[in-house]
Amino acid sequence: xxxxxxxxxxxxxxxxxxxxxxxxxxxxxxxxxxxxxxxxxxxxxxxxxxxxxxxxxxxxxxxxxxxxxxxxxxxxxxxxxxxxxxxxxxxxxxxxxxxxxxxxxxxxxxxxxxxxxxxxxxxxxxxxxxxxxxxxxxxxxxxxxxxxxxxxxxxxxxxxxxxxxxxxxxxxxxxxxxxxxxxxxxxxxxxxxxxxxxxxxxxxxxxxxxxxxxxxxxxxxxxxxxxxxxxxxxxxxxxxxxxxxxxxxxxxxxxxxx
Amino acid sequence: xxxxxxxxxxxxxxxxxxxxxxxxxxxxxxxxxxxxxxxxxxxxxxxxxxxxxxxxxxxxxxxxxxxxxxxxxxxxxxxxxxxxxxxxxxxxxxxxxxxxxxxxxxxxxxxxxxxxxxxxxxxxxxxxxxxxxxxxxxxxxxxxxxxxxxxxxxxxxxxxxxxxxxxxxxxxxxxxxxxxxxxxxxxxxxxxxxxxxxxxxxxxxxxxxxxxxxxxxxxxxxxx
Numbered sequence: 001x002x003x004x005x006x007x008x009x010x011x012x013x014x015x016x017x018x019x020x021x022x023x024x025x026x027x028x029x030x031x032x033x034x035x036x037x038x039x040x041x042x043x044x045x046x047x048x049x050x051x052x053x054x055x056x057x058x059x060x061x062x063x064x065x066x067x068x069x070x071x072x073x074x075x076x077x078x079x080x081x082x083x084x085x086x087x088x089x090x091x092x093x094x095x096x097x098x099x100x101x102x103x104x105x106x107x108x109x110x111x112x113x114x115x116x117x118x119x120x121x122x123x124x125x126x127x128x129x130x131x132x133x134x135x136x137x138x139x140x141x142x143x144x145x146x147x148x149x150x151x152x153x154x155x156x157x158x159x160x161x162x163x164x165x166x167x168x169x170x171x172x173x174x175x176x177x178x179x180x181x182x183x184x185x186x187x188x189x190x191x192x193x194x195x196x197x198x199x200x201x202x203x204x205x206x207x208x209x210x211x212x213x214x215x216x217x218x219x220x221x222x223x224x225x226x227x228x229x230x231x232x233x234x235x236x237x238x239x240x241x242x243x244x245x246x247x248x249x250x251x252x253x254x255x256x257x258x
Numbered sequence: 259x260x261x262x263x264x265x266x267x268x269x270x271x272x273x274x275x276x277x278x279x280x281x282x283x284x285x286x287x288x289x290x291x292x293x294x295x296x297x298x299x300x301x302x303x304x305x306x307x308x309x310x311x312x313x314x315x316x317x318x319x320x321x322x323x324x325x326x327x328x329x330x331x332x333x334x335x336x337x338x339x340x341x342x343x344x345x346x347x348x349x350x351x352x353x354x355x356x357x358x359x360x361x362x363x364x365x366x367x368x369x370x371x372x373x374x375x376x377x378x379x380x381x382x383x384x385x386x387x388x389x390x391x392x393x394x395x396x397x398x399x400x401x402x403x404x405x406x407x408x409x410x411x412x413x414x415x416x417x418x419x420x421x422x423x424x425x426x427x428x429x430x431x432x433x434x435x436x437x438x439x440x441x442x443x444x445x446x447x448x449x450x451x452x453x454x455x456x457x458x459x460x461x462x463x464x465x466x467x468x469x470x471x472x473x474x475x476x477x478x479x480x481x482x
Contacts, residue, residue: 066384084303086392093390103385106480107404117389120399151481162385169389 016078017042017173017204018063023072025058032058033069034228040173045205047215047236050225051251056208057100059225060177063206064095077172093121096166096174100181102158104150104165110137111146114165122169129168136164140194156187160194173204180211212255216240224248262446263455266438274438275459281355281424281434282463286417288360293367298397300372311368319365323426326362330354331430347431355427363420370412374405379482410475417471418464435459 018040025033032055040046048056061067063074065081065088074081076095082088104113114133118124124132137143140160142153150158159179166174176195180188192214199205199218209215215222215236222239224232226247232239240256243249263271299311318326331354334340342357344350378401386396406413425436439456443449 064388066388089387089390089392091390092388095388097385097388099381099385099388101379101381103379103381105382105385105400106482107407116399117391120395121390149481165385165389 015041017044017076018206019073019075020059020063021073021075023059023062023069023074025055025062025067025069032228033062036072036230038223038230040204040206043202043204044220045199045203045207045218046221046223047219048206048208048223048225049210049212049215049251050231054225055228056225057177060175060206060208063173063175064092064097066097089121093117093169094172096169096171098159098162098166098174098176098179100178102150102155102162102182104158104162106150109147109149110142110153110161113150113161114168117165117169133164133168136167137161139167140164141190154187155183156190159183159187159191163191163194163198167198173206174198176205176207176209178208178210180209210255212240224251226251259448259451262442262448262452266442269433269438271438271455271459274433274435275463277352277432277434278421278424278460279463281352281359281427281432282417282421284356285359285363285420285424288356289363289367289416289420290413292360292364294371294402296364296368297371297375298402300368301375301397303393315365315368318362319369321362323358323362323423324429327355327358327426327429330358348433351427351430351432355424355430355432359420359423359427363416363423366416366419367413370409370416371402371405373412374407374409375401377408378404404480407475407478407480410471410478414468414471414475417467421464421467422460 016039018038020036020038023033023036024031036059038059048059050056058067062069063076065074065084076091079091082091104110105116108116111130111133114136115126115129118129118132119126134143134146137146140163142157142160142164145153145157145161150161153161163179179195180191183191188211192211195205195207195214196218207214207219219236222234222236223230224239224243224245224247232243232245232248234244239248240252243252267273269277296311296314299307300315302308302311331351334357335342335350335354341350342353344353382400382404383396386400391399424434427434428437428440431437435456439452442452446452
């Protein structure tokens with residue numbers, strides 16, 4: 001008996017953090033997510049790749065219920081996603097999200113962006129929130145921009161602020177929905193470096209991206225999606241050098257050799 | 259020639275315009291609050307609230323203000339005995355007029371704010387929800403502050419219209435500018451001059467409103 005309960009606790013401490021079971025979603029006639037089963041372990045970095053329209057962004061957004069699902073279950077840290085309301089808001093606070101279009105609060109300064117969630121959701125006092133916000137901005141390399149408004153920053157800087165804003169909530173897991181797709185090429189690396197650092201620090205991350213370099217170097221596992229299904233899951237080395245499915249071979253041949 | 263300006267003291271010309279200013283200020287604040295609440299209802303996830311907001315706006319904004327103001331006095335006060343806690347008719351008329359003006363103007367404020375809400379990109383609300391803010395926090399901290407800034411211009415229009423609409427209060431005996439004007443026109447010979455004086459008075463009230471709010475709307479615009 002005792003052994004069983006110990007094993008269960010171990011599971012909670014190190015085991016499965018995000019669990020999706022037979023998740024289905026339709027956009028009208030389009031079946032965007034088809035029987036998705038996916039388990040992400042604590043501390044794991046999972047990169048989701050695939051062609052446009054394969055459902056990878058929808059999958060990412062479904063995990064904090066920015067998209068609702070038609071059937072199946074999604075659980076985070078053992079708790080199934082609640083319906084819209086206070087419980088869902090609490091859960092979202094534990095799930096950091098970084099968007100393709102940054103979505104920094106346009107009427108607030110960079111510092112206020114990073115402080116807002118701490119004060120309004122975590123009920124931190126103002127001084128502690130500011131200290132933490134400045135430390136996080138320093139960590140992502142934009143401390144000197146703290147008093148500017150988002151529109152005054154470059155895309156790369158804005159995305160790094162968005163990462164700091166998500167980190168300020170002490171999330172259990174971070175979702176990245178194509179974080180570098182809206183950036184100029186020379187700004188992509190500054191964002192990827194911050195994400196690499198996060199991965200090294202042991203953050204659980206689900207990253208939807210087209211950056212194959214990042215997938216190779218930072219991912220524990222690559223999930224390849226096409227037409228609403230998970231076609232292949234593998235460690236990066238194996239996936240990139242020896243993909244099993246024809247769909248993945250075709251996809252990789254189009255993006256890697258030119 | 260301008261003798262008529264000093265011949266009246268109940269109300270005096272200053273007293274009458276002061277009443278116009280009081281009606282405008284109180285109704286302006288009231289309709290801003292009620293209009294914001296209506297806009298919140300119209301975007302809320304609760305179908306009953308959305309339905310109420312939509313029905314309210316579509317009914318109230320399509321009824322002539324004169325009918326609404328007369329209803330407050332002849333309906334609410336005379337038939338239903340709503341005296342608004344006032345002890346004399348002057349105060350009662352003033353409070354009823356403010357009530358009617360707020361009820362009417364709020365419908366327009368609501369629609370201006372709702373169009374402002376539509377200018378705020380969806381991503382702002384998604385980001386707010388993603389850090390764990392509730393619906394009301396998302397609305398009050400993220401959406402409405404940005405929506406207000408984008409509709410200061412249209413709200414200035416509503417405020418200017420409200421300033422001029424206060425003249426309808428004369429219909430239930432509130433001694434504001436139009437009330438005095440009517441009295442003067444009845445008693446004096448210089449009809450055109452009287453009209454010009456009151457027209458000038460309203461321009462003095464409304465022109466700065468437009469200029470100041472126009473300047474504010476540029477200054478507070480949210481840069482994206």
